[in-house]
Amino acid sequence: MNRRPGFLVYGLLIAFVLGSAAPLYWSFLIGSHTKDVMAQQVPPLLPGGHFLENAGRVFETVPFWKAMGNSLLVSGVTATSVVFFSTLAGFAFAKLRFRGSGALLVFVVATMAVPTQLGVVPLFILMAKLGWTGSVWAVIIPWVVTAFGVFFMRQYLVDAVPDELIEAARVDGCSQFRIFWNVAVPAARPAAAILWLFTFMQVWTDFFWPLIVLPGDNPTVQIALNQLQSGYYTDYSLVLAGASLATLPLLILFIATGKQFVSGIMQGAVKG
Amino acid sequence: MTHRTQAPSGDDLASSPLAGPPPVRVEPSPPPASRHHRRGRLTRRQRLSAWDVKLSPYLYISPFFVLFAVVGLFPLAYTAYVSVFDWSLLGGKGDFVGLQNFEDVLGNPYFLKSLVNTISIFLLSSIPQVVIAVSLAGLLDTHLRGRTLWRMSILLPFVVSPVVVAIIFGNLFGDTYGLINQALGYVGIEPIQWHTNRFASHLAIASMVNWRWTGYNALIFLAAMQAVPRDLYESASLDGAGRVRQFLNITIPMIRPTMIFVIITSTIGGLQIFAEPRLFDTTLAQNGGSDRQFGTLTMLIYDFGWHLRDLGRASATAWLLFLLIVVIALVNFLVSRRLNALGGRR
Secondary structure (H helix, E strand, O other), rough: OOOOOOOOHHHHHHHHHHHHHHHHHHHHHHOOOHHHHHHHHOOOOOOOHHHHHHHHHHHOOOHHHHHHHHHHHHHHHHHHHHHHHHHHHHHHHHHOOOOOOOHHHHHHHHHOOOHHHHHHHHHHHHHHHHHHOOOOOHHHHHOOOHHHHHHHHHHHHHHOOOHHHHHHHHHOOOHHHHHHHHHHEEEEHHHHHHHHHHHHHHHHOOHHHHHOOOOOOOOOHHHHHHHHHHHHHOHHHHHHHHHHHHHHHHHHHHHHHHHHHHHHHOOOOOOO | OOOOOOOOOOOOOOOOOOOOOHHHHOOOOOOOOOOOOHHHHOOOOHHHHHHHHHHHHHHHHHHHHHHHHHHHHHHHHHHHHHEEEEEEEEEEEEEEEEOOHHHHHHHOHHHHHHHHHHHHHHHHHHHHHHHHHHHHHHHHHOOOHHHHHHHHHHHHHOOOHHHHHHHHHHHOOOOOOOOHHHHHHHHOOOOOOOOOOOOHHHHHHHHHHHHHHHHHHHHHHHHHOOOOOOOHHHHHHHHHHHHHHHHHHHHHHOOOHHHHHHHHHHHHHHHHHHHHHHHOOOOOOOOOOOOOOOOOHHHHHHHHHHOOHHHHHHHHHHHHHHHHHHHHHHHHHHHHHHHHHHHHHH
């Protein structure tokens, strides 16, 4: 509604934002004190000076750096590959004419409603047969292109690339791939950036599948945190310091690219 | 494009041989579709180009379809196959047992418990979430100062992984030292056993889901609200309708399709909840509490498959969960269609 909001609106929004930030602050707060702080009558309001010490204990307790490296690798490779294959397929659906394209696109959209998480057992058997269990590739390969990515890029490219431009390139004798590379890819950049960020985040936060295929000594960050929580949950400072550290990379990414996140969601970026 | 891609004419042969996708270009067999009198005059390169136009689209979309067949379709079907065998995690396929696994799962007391927990957590997280997200979107759909900053701020929880959310909230909802019980103590309320009381544990887990997703869904609703034609509000104002009235009578009906979309996607995701209840459990088994008071169906799949090493029963459970998702999605669909019909009559 188009009006100037009053104090009530700002007040409610501030309350909501504080509620959104408070648990994160709490995590850092406890992570920067010793664990005795939890037994105090009045909880602390300001961070203490023990964060680095707690972080050091995190590194000793779980293979944290290995987990970080794995998570960066898995998320980065998956996001890059999703963007490449989705742009390619999205370009074909948006700008190339071929028999059955309409029906195939409907099929792609329909697959988004299939809860693939329920196929974990056969997927695990398959990975075991291939000898990939335990390797980060078992986490990467199944998600190198997604229905959501294809549909998202298709929706963007339909309007972003004028048909005349493609016709002109074709008359000039460009092959289909060359048209893709020289015309569609440059136009797709803004949407590609959004898709990359979302995929990176989704893979970074994923838990169920990595828990099944990765062993304890070759974890992603989420799996390492699970080890920390299940083994040492009473050592609140240790666990929450670990939780804070694990959130830091995404937080930095979010602060740097929050605008894209927001516009991505508002353009119809959906879950899944 | 309004016309078909034409066959290459004589002078568009300048295409660089480096540019095309190699798998198409190494197929020199003649295109069957161009069997007409000009065929004899087509050069090799023209024929390749025709193939390029015809086949490249299929090549470009094929990675998705191949991958979906292997990691989406095949596993769902193969889950049914595994579910009728005695199938151990380490030993592999055993005897055919028919529906024995389904009987075992349905007869297992934890199945019904997990089913009820899953639905309970789902309802506690989805209903308040939609209500709060719609209201929040209504607040954001005004002439705010610093619009982008507000939008970014409410999205902050979305970048925190479910595992981290569960760790932090598990601490906040601690039975003995938790901040929430401390705060309740100040206003004279007895500490709540967030981990052992069944309903309280569902509330705690639902609050994690709500915290992470409300801002995200608010932005989706906000996008829908901004597409509502502004003159609807102007005429309502002239008729003397207040802000709240306009919100209820114009905004909500206009964004109903988006609400249905959000409800259905959160159904599919919400019924598979796993990380939050698993990490909320501080016992070593991580099965959803000592008496599974907050164990969910996906946790049961994991328990059968990777603790008890019985992939047959894990598959049977997966199919039952799939069925539940289909049923609830159908109920959603029917209810929302009914609501739409009611809305249309108004």
